Amino acid sequence: MNKIAHILIIEPSCIIREGLSTIISQKNPAFTFVKKTSVKDVFKKEDTAVFNLIIVNPLVFNCSKKMKNRFFSYFKEVNILGLISSLYDRNFHNGFTGCLFLNDSSTSILIEIEKHLTIKLEKNRVSDNTLSDRELDVLRLLAQGNSQKEIAEELFISIHTVVTHRKNISHKLGVKSTAALVIYAVANNIIDINDSLKSSL
Amino acid sequence: MNKIAHILIIEPSCIIREGLSTIISQKNPAFTFVKKTSVKDVFKKEDTAVFNLIIVNPLVFNCSKKMKNRFFSYFKEVNILGLISSLYDRNFHNGFTGCLFLNDSSTSILIEIEKHLTIKLEKNRVSDNTLSDRELDVLRLLAQGNSQKEIAEELFISIHTVVTHRKNISHKLGVKSTAALVIYAVANNIIDINDSLKSSL
DNA sequence: TGTACAATCCCCTATTTATGGGATTTTAAT
DNA sequence: ATTAAAATCCCATAAATAGGGGATTGTACA
Numbered sequence: 001m002n003k004i005a006h007i008l009i010i011e012p013s014c015i016i017r018e019g020l021s022t023i024i025s026q027k028n029p030a031f032t033f034v035k036k037t038s039v040k041d042v043f044k045k046e047d048t049a050v051f052n053l054i055i056v057n058p059l060v061f062n063c064s065k066k067m068k069n070r071f072f073s074y075f076k077e078v079n080i081l082g083l084i085s086s087l088y089d090r091n092f093h094n095g096f097t098g099c100l101f102l103n104d105s106s107t108s109i110l111i112e113i114e115k116h117l118t119i120k121l122e123k124n125r126v127s128d129n130t131l132s133d134r135e136l137d138v139l140r141l142l143a144q145g146n147s148q149k150e151i152a153e154e155l156f157i158s159i160h161t162v163v164t165h166r167k168n169i170s171h172k173l174g175v176k177s178t179a180a181l182v183i184y185a186v187a188n189n190i191i192d193i194n195d196s197l198k199s200s201l
Numbered sequence: 202m203n204k205i206a207h208i209l210i211i212e213p214s215c216i217i218r219e220g221l222s223t224i225i226s227q228k229n230p231a232f233t234f235v236k237k238t239s240v241k242d243v244f245k246k247e248d249t250a251v252f253n254l255i256i257v258n259p260l261v262f263n264c265s266k267k268m269k270n271r272f273f274s275y276f277k278e279v280n281i282l283g284l285i286s287s288l289y290d291r292n293f294h295n296g297f298t299g300c301l302f303l304n305d306s307s308t309s310i311l312i313e314i315e316k317h318l319t320i321k322l323e324k325n326r327v328s329d330n331t332l333s334d335r336e337l338d339v340l341r342l343l344a345q346g347n348s349q350k351e352i353a354e355e356l357f358i359s360i361h362t363v364v365t366h367r368k369n370i371s372h373k374l375g376v377k378s379t380a381a382l383v384i385y386a387v388a389n390n391i392i393d394i395n396d397s398l399k400s401s402l
Numbered sequence: 403t404g405t406a407c408a409a410t411c412c413c414c415t416a417t418t419t420a421t422g423g424g425a426t427t428t429t430a431a432t
Numbered sequence: 433a434t435t436a437a438a439a440t441c442c443c444a445t446a447a448a449t450a451g452g453g454g455a456t457t458g459t460a461c462a
Contacts, residue, residue: 014307019220085303086287102286106215132438145378147418160441167421168438176420177346182383333408348448361411368451369408377450405461412455419448427440432433 005052005117010036010060011083016102020055020083023106024113032187039071053117054080055100068095079116131169136190138165142178143185206253206318211237211261212284217303221256221284224307225314226390240272254318255281256301269296280317332370337391339366343379344386 007024011017017035024031034051036042039060054075061068072080072095082096097116100109131139134155141151148166152159170176173184185191208225212218218236225232235252237243240261255276262269273281273296283297298317301310332340335356342352349367353360371377374385386392 013220013303014224014305015220015303015310016216017220018223018307019214019216019218022219022223023216102214102216104215106219109216134439143380143384145376145380145384147378149418157439158441160443161439163419163421164440164442166419170420175346177348178379178419179344179346179383182380183344183346183387186384186387335409350448358409359411361413362409364449364451365410365412367449371450379449403462406459408457408459410455410457412453414453415451417448417450420446422445423443425440425442427438429438430436432435 005031006034006050007031007113008034008036008042008051008054008056009083010039010042010054010056012037012057012060013085016057016083016085020100020109023109039067042071043074051075051078053113054078055083055113056080057083057085058096059085081112081116131172135165135169135172138162139169139181139185140190142166143182143191206232207235207251208232208314209235209237209243209252209255209257209279210284211240211243211255211257213238213258213261214286217258217284217286221301221310223390223393224310228311240268243272244275252276252279254314255279256284256314257281258284258286259297260286282313282317332373336366336370336373339363340370340382340386341391343367344383344392 007021009017009020011020021033021035024033037060039056056071058068061071079097080095082099083102084099085102098112100112104112137155138151141154142148146154148162149159152162155162169181173181175181175184182191208222210218210221212221222234222236225234238261240257257272259269262272280298281296283300284303285300286303299313301313305313338356339352342355343349347355349363350360353363356363370382374382376382376385383392
């Protein structure tokens with residue numbers, strides 16, 4: 001049962017956006033991110049995703065209390081961490097659930113995030129895109145590079161069944177290509193990237 | 202024939218170190234990095250590697266002209282880019298070959314790096330499993346879930362060429378399945394798993 | 403100047419995927 | 433007892449991939 005989380009990062013600098021998400025991903029490969037440059041981008045999105053944590057550079061509020069208040073009331077259900085990259089915005093970080101500082105070590109960043117994450121366990125019955133046990137078997141073997149025929153032999157079922165499972169997986173995930181299925185499997189820890197590398201390369 | 206380069210990054214913030222190297226890696230998967238927190242770490246190393254570029258936050262010199270001079274004369278053969286993360290150090294970036302600013306777009310960062318890189322072209326040094334530029338293009342698009350036909354359209358080449366590139370990739374990597382190619386691309390930072398998720402799911 | 407290789411294009415065939423239909427049986431929950 | 437979902441199996445067709453040939457052009461290097 002994996003911990004998964006969906007994190008919103010709002011930060012003007014692409015270096016910082018990528019750095020932060022890379023550091024978090026290295027520890028939690030199943031976490032997904034939405035990265036934005038400004039607050040406006042967040043509101044104009046019809047993205048109804050529910051975030052488990054928001055990390056935002058206070059500077060994106062442009063010293064506008066109004067914008068900040070709107071943001072905080074819009075996301076009042078979610079913990080919001082400030083990402084403090086310089087000294088001037090020290091005075092801006094009231095209201096945040098907590099703060100990350102640009103010069104923090106990766107350990108303390110991860111601890112702070114862990115602390116404020118509204119944890120979601122993956123044994124969820126979210127609508128109907130939950131894969132069944134057998135579908136997970138098929139997806140795992142598929143993502144490990146097996147053909148449908150090989151999967152059938154491995155699971156002692158006919159290739160028709162494998163095809164059917166795969167069709168259902170594709171429908172549930174809304175995905176058509178093998179590549180996307182592999183990406184999904186990697187992102188959701190259904191396969192381990194290092195193990196797979198060993199066997200397939 | 203891939204461009205390869207060995208880059209030294211000296212920057213106190215792990216977020217910025219990881220972000221910068223991630224952004225560069227996404228474009229140039231063959232680049233390697235040595236990441237340091239302070240200048241002292243650089244001198245005390247037994248690392249005799251020759252760098253093709255150094256990216257350093259001027260703040261690591263601690264306002265010490267002496268340390269900065271020592272550093273610059275030690276690496277006088279190498280281009281040194283300043284990594285400017287705040288306003289105070291504007292006055293410190295004389296002497297640098299060029300500058301990156303924390304809020305630069307990834308495009309301008311990559312252009313600036315490209316410009317100052319002492320380019321090293323190496324054919325086949327890693328046995329013969331080095332992918333060519335074009336092969337990397339194909340692999341990236343493939344791992345992002347595009348069909349061979351779509352890749353052909355995207356790259357303005359015929360599908361035959363894509364098939365040929367793919368055949369060569371498979372031979373070089375000793376891999377047959379799409380899944381294994383995706384795994385390889387993920388493990389080697391050729392694609393970013395979060396970006397890919399967004400587009401394919 | 404000859405060799406090597408990257409990049410492009412083409413043909414061929416066998417196999418595999420993708421996707422649309424169906425169907426039955428078992429298990430679990432209401 | 434009815435319903436729902438999981439798991440299994442089958443048919444059929446269009447599209448894509450895997451892998452085998454082969455070829456040309458241009459660039460870089462020795």
